[in-house]
Amino acid sequence: MSDTATPDFVGDHDVDQTTLDIIESTLSNTRHEMDRVVETTAISPVIREQSDQFPLIADAQGRMVMGQFGSAIDTILENSPFDRDDLNDGDVIATNDPYACAGAVSHTPDMLLLRPIFYEGDLVGFSSQWGNLMDVGGKTPGSMPVQATTIFEEGMRLPPVKLYKEGEFDSELLETFAHNTRLPEHAEADIKALAAGTKAAETRVHELCDRFGKETYVEACDAILDRTRAGMIDLIHEFVPEGERYTFEDYVDDDGMGNGPIKLHLEIYREGDTVYLDWTGTDEQVPGTVNFLLNEQMFKMFTGVFLIMAFDPLLTFNDGYYDLFEVTLPQGSVVQPEFPAALGNRLPLMARQFDVLQATFSKLIDGFSVAGSYGTSPNLVYAGTDSEGNDFQMLEILYGGIPARPGGDGLDGHSWWPLFRTVPAEYQEAYYPLTIDEYSTRADTGGAGEFRGGHGITKVYTFEAEGAITFQDDRAHTYPWGVDGGKHAQTSEKKLLRTDGTEEELPSKVENVPVSAGDKLVFSTAGGGGLGDPLERDPAVVAKEVERGLVTESAASDEYGVVLADDGGVDEAATADRREELRSERDEPAAFDYGPLPDDADLEERIAAERREFEDRHD
């Protein structure tokens, strides 16, 4: 629970405004510099090509001043064998145990490094950086098994321990850890790269202390937190109405072991300066690996960032506004599972948690709506032994439809998570035994709307070596919803085409499915929901999208009521008629379009049956 007392950084600050602005912009640049250092020196494609890593700079009390994920430094220190007083200049703490940092990293492949920063013998702050390692051991390559029920199956865990002691690198510790992974060289190099990232922040903080003095720097950190808090109070008062309570519910399909759907339930309301966010009513934790240990601070960060990005994108976000949000996370629920629940595939729940937050705010804030997204960060691991006898292990993140946004269409096949990028097909073909036969937009899969939801993508792989695939996706049973008259998007699909001509539909989460040379995987992701009445969409845009192959002619007519002339242009008269016809046939649109979902019991049975049948086939 957060402290309801006013934080100690609130008040007058003896630092002139310009110095404050300079320190703030330097810290902001530093956070990006940390990323660049890690991206360029790490060797795993998931870090170097996809930018999966997260920096922060905190004050001496461990509050994040600059970064994007919120800080759990207190918890990490509590769970470590040492006290704050035992920290020394040059120490770097490492941990990848979600339960030892209250979910600051939420699955075992994420390695977090934390460096206390000293100046003239005094602790002035911390820098921290975490990144997704290729493998940390456990039962499947990539350490994200689908079929696991405890975290012990998800690889080697480091509790918070010192990887560097007063600048001395503990190579035996790192070797012990790396020894337990399938790709020890990757682990070593990537962890060193993360440490280099935290070092970059230390250097910059030292320079700021040299330039402005230690006291001024510390005071400036307080002032930056205070400034953000004040800005957030303004945002809350302007955009979050007081009095009414708003709720939203949505589902993650399943846990990969036949259990689902998994309900998330959020209630938001405001009293005075405080916004209450309550997850009571969310389902209990599940046996499989989709449980998401949601860090309370992190969720406050997400909430604040949403308001900032929606209404004042220039405001710095940091831990300054933590006391303004009061969060309830029921113990033992899927968003607060108890040790030793498995956590490897927390991405569907993490993504859905964002969807639910967006939806609840869409209900609460007049004139601001966002639809539902493709629902996770789908990922694929292909591992085996190539024709020359070398082991290989490929990990890739895929993307889908970005929801329609206030004032604009969703993006086709883009990432809801910032700064991620696809791995080039030419890189995959050069380094792994496969070909990429297709990487394309799935026409009509984004929800129709005045603003169209982004389409999902299809990627077709032909495997050239014997091996096994493990992947996770979601939104195969439930639909990314549309909002304000916008339509729901289409679901994801996976198909395996064997060389013998057989075809198999696969569930969205599978582990170690054997593949042979020549087998093809068709991996299709979900679209994003639409926003606003599709019959209000500009017909010329619809016609253009038909010409581009992004919308089919039949969808133009059936969803948008746009009839095309022979030259591909809009037939104005026929369009007016068609729209009139569609309007008269339809019911008053609901605020949210969840798609043709069966009732909960049917859905539950369908999900269980799909898994049973899959297991039967692969016994």
Add this chain to the structure above:
Amino acid sequence: MTHNLGVDVGGTFTDVIVFDEATHELTIDKVLSTPENPSRGVIRGIEEATTKADTSVADLELLFHGTTVVTNMLLEETGARVGLITSSGHEDVLHLARAWTPGPLYGWMDMEKPEPLADLVDTRGVDGTISSPDGEETAPLDEDAVREAVRDLEAAGVESLTVALLNAYLNPAHEERVREIVAEEAPELPVSISSEIVPEYGEYERTLTTVINDYARPTVIEYLEELDDSLADAGSTATMNVVRSDGGLMSSGAATERPVELALSGPSGGVVGAATIASKKGVPDVLTLDMGGTSTDVSLVEGGSPETTRQTKVGYREFKSRSVDVNTVGAGGGSIARVQLSGSLQVGPESSGADPGPACYGQGGEEPTVTDANVVLGRIPESVRLGGRMELDREAARDAVATVADERGSTVEEAAQAILDIVNENMHGALRVVSVERGYDPREFGLVAFGGAGPMHANALADVMGAYPLIVPPGPGVMSAFGFLTSDVQNEFSETYLETEDDVDGEDVYEKLRELEAEAGEWLASEGVPEDDHAFDYVAECRYFRQDIRMSIPIAIDELRETGLAEIRDDFEARHDRQFGFSLDAPLEIANLRVIGKGMLQGVTIEERELGDADPSDAEIDVDDVYFDGDTDETPIYDRTELRPGNELDGPAIVTDDDSTVVVQPDHVATIDRYANIEITRGEDQ
């Protein structure tokens, strides 16, 4: 009586500089650009400047030409309609754009993503595959489909064609065949193939870069042909050299084939010029600061050579083309200052532009800008008219800055000082990216400042970074045009190598570099450079196996066969350790080999003069109150044209010039050196 001429075509002004080979005199001129028909402004500028220099177009020997035509075409999206022929199944390569969305979290909510420069409507996939990594044909090219696609696209009205097929970097056969078919079916259509423009892996970047090439080509072809015709009409027999993004030169003909190489043609000139001037002075390591009206370009020069990069960025689009590694930040004289909701002061990136311009221009601008802050503090003295053309409205500047002072509860002077501090900090941030973030200590570098506004801000920046001496060259407002005169004919030839030290030795790398050198030599010969003037640089782009960095390691080719790869590895490890603080026990991988072929040209000779008397009083034209660090100082104003080599000025001082104003801070000393630069160092008290 031969003359050489450099011309820099910017968005607003075209700068021209004429060098007289007999007297070593430089003549400077500025005319308005003519974006609607760019060659016209160039011709007018050339004619006006040659007249001013008492010569004629017919007497010009070497012409050096840099242009923002391609840059602006990309920013304003006014290029050609491009057709794209790609591998079937991968038609959406540009549309999907590697899935990238900006930070932070929820960055997608505000993302504005421009349409691909080759529309999906004009994109056709064709069958035919090349395997990877061995580059064998595994399915033949469907030539009938290619033929149909070409006819179809031409009929639809595309103005140029890009061919970008998967894995073409390993084997260009299919792309070359498509080009032949285009020549048969649509001989008028300009066509580029990706394996020639960027012979490297990465289908998105290679396709994008090649499409940009074709997006610019029709306009560039027309522009350069018109220019050549007009010059010929004016009696010119001069050799035309076009300045590339990397600061090198190529012929007009080569430029029409590869216009993507002109994307940063303009800014590169200033950096090359600054590098030349600083090296001549014996300061081979400098940072450069080019501050204009809306933005500032900074870069790093080491050992007299500007750092270059393979990633060129214009607006949203980042593509593979070699350019001087210029870091641009939205900080210029016209940058607008605003107080945010949270109380923090932001300056830029929004700019008042040329119209209405800063409040002090008196054209209706009301928002406070950096120039207004300089006016309020007296940094632009009464005796100066901006650009020699404009009377300043000091009251309007003061009123505009007062809005910031009111919101922050400070005096107008304090608000003006805060605006300068913030904009300086933004430039400082940009300078750090090119220096400290790459492991360089700015205290070991000098600073060269130019651009209309650079010399006004540079002293404060030099102070905060400890980068001395600060050098303000003569004619800081036309530095790019001057820089062009110092450029060489240059092009690079590269090959994706992707070999580790376990698989190849010095002999292998030597052989490969000699092959590339032969290609480079042929190209130089085709550009008309005699063999005696050919020079080559050899570079290996290295990393630890599987890393993503590419560190450019220079190779001494004569020793390569004897020393093997050990020296390359040592050099790489030292740089890696300096920049990142660690090294790895992993094999060295050479990702690319490059040979840069250069043909030396002598466009300009920098005149060296005798040092005279230290007393500058002959050049003093006025004394004004100027605000520095919370106080007003009585500050002498000097006329730069009257200052002589050897003169010494104690700060604070202001030096006015035709095209810019130099601010010398208190406790600093400015001297005029033997090359007519103003050199500023810290005074003895500091």
